[in-house]
Amino acid sequence: MLTVLLALTLPFIMMLFFTRVSYSKIGALMVTLMIVIFAFDGLNQSIPVIITGALSIVAGYIVSLRIQKKNRGV
Numbered sequence: 001m002l003t004v005l006l007a008l009t010l011p012f013i014m015m016l017f018f019t020r021v022s023y024s025k026i027g028a029l030m031v032t033l034m035i036v037i038f039a040f041d042g043l044n045q046s047i048p049v050i051i052t053g054a055l056s057i058v059a060g061y062i063v064s065l066r067i068q069k070k071n072r073g074v
Contacts, residue, residue: 003045007053011036015060016067025064032057 011032018028036042036053045053 003049004052007045007049008056010040011053011056012060012063015057016064019060019064019068023068025061025068028064029057029061032060 014032014035015028018031019025022028022031036057042050042053
């Protein structure tokens with residue numbers, strides 16, 4: 001249960017943070033994927049945890065697109 005909760009929140013927060021720091025959606029996506037796969041051992045997790053993490057990354061990507069679009073005029 002804890003791993004599913006972490007897979008739901010951590011990739012989302014990392015995606016938003018790295019997008020804000022690097023000002024790049026693709027760079028933030030690659031860094032987030034590398035951290036999830038290698039540091040959190042994402043390939044050796046159960047299927048529900050992997051799917052939850054992937055959905056969290058997609059949701060973070062969509063929210064980061066909206067944030068960048070909103071802040072484009074600044």
